[in-house]
Amino acid sequence: MPKITNVRTIRLPKRPKLIWVEIETDDGLTGLGETFRGAQAVEAVLHELVAPAILGRSAEHVTAITHELMGSYVGFNSSSAEVRAASAVDIALWDLAGKRAGVPVHVAIGGAMRDRIPVYNTCAGYEFNTSLGARRSIDSKEKSAGPYDDQLAFMRDAGALAESLLAEGYRAMKIWPFDDFAMTSPDHISLVDLNTGLEPFRKVRKAVGDRIEIMCELHSLWSSRAAARICDALAEFNVLWVEDPIKKMDNFSAVADLRRQTRAPICGGENLAGVKSFRDILAADALDVVMLDLTWCGGLSEARKIAALAEAHAKPLAPHDCTGPVALMAGLHLSLHAPTAIFQEVVRASLASWYPEIVDRLPVIREGIALAPTDPGLGTALLPEVRETEGAVVRESRASR
Template sequence: MPKIEKLCTIRIAERPNLLWVEVTTDEGLTGLGEAFRGAQAVEAVIHEQVAPALLGRDARNIEGISRQLLTPYVGFGSSSAEIRAASAVDIALWDLAGQRHGIPVHEALGGLSREKIRAYNTCAGYDYNSRQAGSIAGRRDIGSGDVARGPYDDQIAFTRDAGALAQSLLEEGYAAMKIWPLDPYAAATQGQSISLEDLKRGLEPFEKIRAAVGDRIEVMAELHSLWSLPAAMRICRALEPYGIYWAEDPLNKMDDVASLAELRRGARVPICASETLGGKVAFRDLLVAGATDIVMLDLTWCGGLTEARKIAALAEAWARPVAPHDCTGPVTLVASLHLALHASTAVFQEVVRATLATWYRDLVTVLPKVERGFISAMEGTGLGTALLPQVAKRADAMVRESRQGA
């Protein structure tokens, strides 16, 4: 019986929203997981709540461990610190399972539904959401900045010349992109309304994309949970002429299934929901209410791979496509790719070409490769990647361990 003997968490000051979790067993294997946002809170949950329940347990019993960690007395009904901690540990346990049997995680999940999957580029910059710790007051990095730091500073690019950005993505083989030019106009009214003048300014990047490349690229509109129902309705109706692939997280409460269903009935753009939700019940409620067209989940916020494949099964039962989220960290991307290649209704895997080309490479041993707009399966056992040893040795690294018997 492979017993869990150590939990180790690693944070670095340079990327304060990220936390890595390493789960080590007495068979000499170490599995890797990741958490994003509120890293210090998740770290505390792992060492103060998860470790006492996990140390000494059989690492093979992923389902039982998942159920225990996803049903804390409080915090179970959202993507709370408890659920984010459970998600990170769950990903590490699947990594261990694959390593133990000498197979990749997607095979451990039940095998591939496809050899490769389309990628879309989220047009963020090099440090989007990663340099500053998340806070209640500043939930989202929605500013565009002023100075481009390189050829992939795509958030600046879509505010300046979205048409040229679309052309550059097509040249690299990307057939889909996601932008959020309406975000800056939410602050004036706390998202309760949007003026016609601001709406027209926010639509300009969509106009430039269609003028530059026509219908050769799919465009997703990210709305970042910033808007009331009337404002979101106005925005979504205004987006209809541009043939967007989806409007993502339009409402400021994405668990408000009644309002989301009303929006979906009243606007003729597909609704995508929601990376912010935790647990299969929240997604079941969305589907039962007819509140979403595309199911987006984040493996580090919804409960890990164990819960994510159940959410994907629900999406399949409702004939809805799945699109795993990644605008977080490299381990999340790798784990999401395993799910996206396994889940039968997955249609896209999100990537950020700026981070793939830069700091993701400084953290893990192997990254997925995007070739002509598609990502293929990872090779190797488990996740197929590991945290580089030098990360824990950095001067700004904060390492904490919990051991059996300590």
């Protein structure tokens, strides 16, 4: 059996929220994982807790390793540093399993329901979710950073942005014009601010009608009553979903109460970890659409269970990714596998700019449709020069000989 011989982590100064994990085995293969937020804390967990637990063990025992890491005493049931570390390791182990079997990950985890899936564009900018600091607030004098500076575009002319997306084959877009108002008044949104936040939705519908789906992201910023007011108003524009509408998405009864109050479909789950959290939120009848992030929920092993729960509750599934290229590839494999998956999230600004600087292959997207990867494993690997980047922090834990 192939034994794990090395756990390597890589952090880059330009992408301080991200950390990549490479797991090497004694048969010469390398598996790749990734996670996001608190990268230095995750690095410490990986080398101080995870590496001693997995070095020398068989890489084929993915279920046993992930079950042990996800069931640890500290950090379980939330997207803690421990769970994010476990998620990255699990993804890397499935990458190894696919490579060893000579099949893509979506085959290794049980086979595909489909050979392609629609993508939607999260309308972010080029540096979204990669640098440290506060949320981006669009200044009236701010200049566009490029043709895909889509956050600025949806605040300035969402109709023109929708036309641009349709021209590239995208049939769905996600925007968040209410965030700035929550920074000053998260418990109440005035009618004036509500009307301002609705303006991008009006412009989209005026420009392209119903030819594009619109999702609204609320980033868990609002109290229940304020969120209900926003959701009620958004229903007029036939939004596909309103995502993470309230501050505490782990308050499942509050999310369920909001869902009962509004006609707008509610999406959530990217901040939850472990199958039990999803069991409880679905049992509360709180969601219309299930979202999960493979780098936060426990990796592909937990994601398969969550996808099965979504199917059992007849709920559509939409894997999250506006973080990094490995999360995107892992999410795509799950989207191809999961029976109720309807979309894979992408950020075209990231695909067109910094993702190609990190990995050697990215999803093939044609006319708004992502095609199934055909290479063994995840179908992507870190470019060799990533480790040589100036300021890169590379740390290794090796098995003793």
